Amino acid sequence: SVLGRGGRGELVGGRIIGVLRLCGVREQGGAVWDQIDQLMDHGEERRRDSELWQRVQEDVVNVVKEMVADDIDDELIHRLTGIMDSNSVSFTSARDGVMGRALYPLLAVANHSCVANCRFAVNTEDFSVVLRAKRRIEEGEEITINYSHPIYGVPKRKQIISSKWFFSCKCSRCCDVTEFGTNISALKCSHCHEGLILPETPEIDSLWRCRFCFNPFEPEVICEIVKAIEDELYDVLEMNPTVKGLETFIKKNSKDLHSKHYLNLIAQRNIINLLTRESNITREVAKKVIRLGKAFKSTLTPLDSGYSEWMGFALKKINMAQLELLKLDLKEKKINKNAFAEESETVWKAMREVEKCEVLCTPVKYSGKL
Secondary structure, three states: OOOOOOOHHHHHHHHHHHHHHHHHHHHHOOHHHHHHHOOOOOHHHHHHOHHHHHHHHHHHHHHHHOOOOOOOOHHHHHHHHHHHHHHOEEEEOOOOOOEEEEOOOOHHHOEEOOOOOEEEEEOOOOOOEEEEEOOOOOOOOOOEEOOOOOOOOOOHHHHHHHHHHOOOOOOOOOOOOOOOOOOOOOEEOOOOOOOEEEEOOOOOOOOEEEOOOOOEEOHHHHHHHHHHHHHHHHHHHHOOOOHHHHHHHHHHOOOOEOOOOHHHHHHHHHHHHHHHOOOOOOHHHHHHHHHHHHHHHHHHOOOOOOOOHHHHHHHHHHHHHHHHHHHHHHHOOOOOHHHHHHHHHHHHHHHHHHHHHHHHOOOOOOOOOO
């Protein structure tokens, strides 16, 4: 699932290990430490949140001081923690279940865009990282990666970026309150029951307003509504999710969420996954997978162009469902073997796009050469 709840204990443990390793790199010195020492730690911004600063002091700084040399003071440990928090990337390997965070000084130089043109992949065998283009990069265009996830809408995406990296994204997607016409963050108006509620401006603290009756909504109210529904989806996904349970979630919240809202998209992706796990895929199930897959793809394509993990997922599920329909047609003698061979070959050709998406997301083992 895109949504996930990380335990505080795991987060604190990872921070401590990361800081201890940075202490070791600092002690060794050299080119790697010189690169790391140039990275931003956002110390000034982080210090403004006194509660967070004190928590880091208790959970990380005090623990690390007991484990390292006396010449390392509180300020340095806070700085190293900030460098890890601001510049490290998370990774998960579906193949071997390995997950964690790593700091790659060169990768950390890449700036964020919600419509990024590149994607990185970490090899969990040797923890090398590769950065690949998702689409054609024009001459003079900045190389960017997405610090968040392309499926997230406003205000979640902006909250993640502002709270962790302390800036307000000004990419083309963030500057368009409709997010390229997808309305992936829109809520339904509880007053007129006709219009969609969207922010008036791209600013994170913007007032939201119904596009039909013009009724205003404070951003805090929008956040509360979305957070409550998101928590509900968390619960569904964590308790042995079923197609019926996820469809019930979508139906229950249809009075509040636009049909293309990102929480609905997350639920739909999980529905597709569950449907394709069935041992006996019926014609009805295959058609449903194709319908949901195409809807999922059409909504996300304007938001995240080029090859991607989600694109490979959607295309693969659609193509496999189409093959299942062809098999059923052949079995029921609706088509002959020649027609089956021709049409299935068309589907397999379409799978080449899936392969390109999988290559993008596949890590490579570092050979020692660039």
